[in-house]
């Protein structure tokens with residue numbers, strides 16, 4: 001099926017608070033070749049493969065969402081490039097009319113293999129996660145990763161002609177907060193944007209106490225201001241980052257601050273888990289089981305459209321993250337997709 005452009009305003013996805021949803025993040029797997037300490041617990045159990053949406057189901061949900069006015073889709077995970085035959089999803093969504101922006105969040109390790117194909121499928125910008133420039137620290141933070149593979153992935157993306165590369169950097173006190181300036185210099189040197197992310201209390205992690213390692217956006221900005229002048233901008237890439245510019249520098253510096261600067265009032269996003277649950281908010285459990293819809297009415301795109309429209313009534317006003325409390329969200333980030 002090719003997506004059809006929305007025909008009238010009532011077909012669009014608008015929630016009870018008048019927020020228009022035009023951005024879908026789709027997690028295509030919960031599996032990953034890394035084990036980042038803030039994302040997963042060490043002995044994580046992955047979802048049995050038969051419970052995952054098939055690639056065809058993922059494409060069908062994406063195309064139905066596009067027909068309802070979604071014009072931006074981010075493919076995420078787990079590590080999306082670890083899912084077998086994943087290029088099919090990029091290729092099919094990439095040629096669907098109505099989609100303006102097809103993007104990917106990746107840890108970068110598989111980019112040497114896939115960067116060319118991604119570019120050919122229409123991916124013009126990607127987010128690559130990078131929290132440190134020190135090889136040993138990278139291995140510690142990811143529990144097994146090799147930093148040089150991420151560097152090779154970044155080079156491959158640039159060589160393939162992916163125009164915009166943004167680094168996603170989670171900052172934890174006493175783990176990597178001392179690298180804020182170096183990571184920024186690295187981004188500037190290579191012409192990447194960089195977004196600093198406050199850790200979110202998603203799922204139980206056993207490697208650190210999140211209240212202790214919390215490093216706020218304000219502190220990151222303070223560290224940066226020792227070397228750089230940060231000028232606020234109104235630029236947006238349609239996500240939760242608030243962007244700043246350094247005079248004379250192309251790279252943008254973004255901040256994703258779920259704790260210190262709640263971004264719920266302008267939320268335009270919903271997330272699909274790898275099992276087919278449409279999550280209406282990253283920090284709440286409100287969801288719609290689209291796998292059930294798609295499997296109980298195979299081929300019935302009207303049922304899927306209706307479910308997506310109905311799900312808008314479930315979208316809560318905002319999240320209630322609290323670092324001091326026990327996690328109220330038991331999903332880890334690799335289930336949800338960042």
Ligand code: SAM
Pocket residue numbers: 032038039040076077078079080105106107127128129168169170197198199200201202333334337338
């Ligand atoms: N594997 C890919 C990657 O690492 O980019 C995509 C999935 S990952 C879950 C998406 C983003 O979520 C990454 O940038 C990661 O750093 C971020 N992330 C994971 N757990 C987080 C947490 N507890 N709080 C904030 N960000 C988190």
Ligand code: SF4
Pocket residue numbers: 032033034035036039040077078079107129333334
């Ligand atoms: Fe894997 Fe990404 Fe989670 Fe790290 S943040 S464990 S790379 S899914």
